[in-house]
Amino acid sequence: MANDDYKLEDITNEAGRSLASNFIQNIITEDIKNGKNDSRVHTRFPPEPNGYLHIGHAKSICLNFGLANNNGGICNLRFDDTNPAKEEIEYVDSIQEDVRWLGFDWEDRLYYAADYFDKLYEFAIDLIKQGDAYVCDLSPEEMKEFRGTLTEAGKESPYRNRTVEENLDLFDRMKNGEFPDGARVLRAKIDMAAGNINLRDPVIYRIQRGTHHRTGDKWLIYPMYDYAHPISDALEGITHSICTMEFEDHRPLYDWFLDKIAYGVEKYGRPQQIEFARLNLTYTVMSKRKLRLLVENGLVAGWDDPRMPTISGLRRRGYTPYAIRGFCERIGVAKRNSRVDIALLEHCIREELNSEATRAMAVLNPLKLVITNYPADQVEWLETENNPEKPERGTRLIPFTREIYIEADDFMENPVKKFFRLSPDKEVRLKSAYIIKCEEVIRDEESGEIIEIRCTYDPETKSGGPKAGKKVKGTLHWLSVRHALPAELRLYEHLFKEENPDEDEEADFTNMLNPNSLMILDKARVEPMLQEAGKEERFQFMRQGYFVADLESKPDKLVFNRIVSLRDTWGKLRAQKE
């Protein structure tokens, strides 16, 4: 697939705007109408560089960049790197790669919360001077105790009423490394009796030694998210600060800091935090913690294991940016928690690949078939369409000989009703070739296993030939034995066997892993054209599914990942019978 953007207009109108409507767009429409922030729209995607991005992040990325794009605005990429203990440059790089791969461009607006450490520090001093912040010596345990509970008010810290001078002095000494990690913190002085626990004098600076990926060893104190985020937004001129629902309770704090800090509303405008529900998908987990556990315990091959819902995993699986963007468009945005059927994601890639992917013959479980009345040494190069959805993509030639492979599943000695494939005395068409009739079944003498099928063919029934119009029930894909190439095929299914692995948080979710999530077929054969398959090139293996050449695939060791199977009504029927 040369260009992943070729159909972008499909989901947008003539003005290049998304047709999708959601409550955030409604807010923005209203804000523009009212001239809020001079009718600017400026969003940001603010990942913490402490892990790989997943499809849930893609939702946020599409939302933030999409909203900006659809409203004549811009979107920043900002790393929320206020905790040197957790953050790494490796993640900074992978995140940029993934956002770019998805098709979004932050131009020159790549920022880091660390860029604002100096300003954040100065604002903190202002807060102290205003009597809005104080240095607190309570230990973490004491602080927890003083915080109160969900139903009981907290108690004020005995350090709450220190003088401005003392606070200034102590904060300065915190910065200079005079105290050990965790010895003191700077807290906002708000309300220890607030029903919203986030307002009970939250910590805004902690002492934490550790080398920061951006600022090195310059700082010994680091700002907390709640403090750094609204100010970072404000300094970048963000107008709509979109985050997930769990930050809802933090919004009053977000607003409190903006109210207290003289960042210059007239210059930058005033950002507004808006929360939406994060994405959940059936048959998978989305929390970074759980994904990390899968990787670290070797339950998957890595962050880019094709079964992972990570962007890198989906990429290796063969998903396209277009399909992922289309998915994010279709799932919508709302505030209620929900779980999207992974079938919708699969639909998005099938739909794209149905119209785009070149068709190819591949036999997953080969069964030898000999056409007894076909000349032994003859090779016919038969013409077949590259993509029936796109006749302009032309045709190619595939070799036909006396000995071919068919799919083992396409033969049934005692066919059940509605089995339209090959069985004794039955006729079937070989795609782009001839109609054949099954005459004999050869078994292994010892095991009794079917090892070969013998058929005859009717030369007149060749595709395009005089009797080509003859009706038969089924059409099979096939491969000339002499020409077929061995290939390793990796068949993937859902990572979990449970629809909702998060349902019971007490349960060990690793027990719910689907034992069949990866099946490796090493006896598969593919048609000669696939020798040239480039990395990440996608194909439809006819009657089977969509496959992509894996990163590890080489001409002498072909490897394909199944992106998604074709819809399989026969499989469904068969499952019902059982």
Place this chain on the structure above:
RNA sequence: AGCUGGAUGGUGUAGUGGUAACACAACUGACUCUGGAUCAGUAUUCGAGGGUUCGAAUCCUUCUCCGGCUGCCA
């Protein structure tokens, strides 16, 4: 319990006082040299009660249910 958010077909979203829509999924049927694709069709619904109104998914009210919040994480 304190604060806070949510509830529209199986799933996800739209609808913002004027006969409830779109997508996916499911099921029928047609067509097919991919049991793919395509085409045609089917089903079920505004969490519950009360009120306002000529008219309510939309407004008011009571209730029920589900979620988030007690890191010096983000």
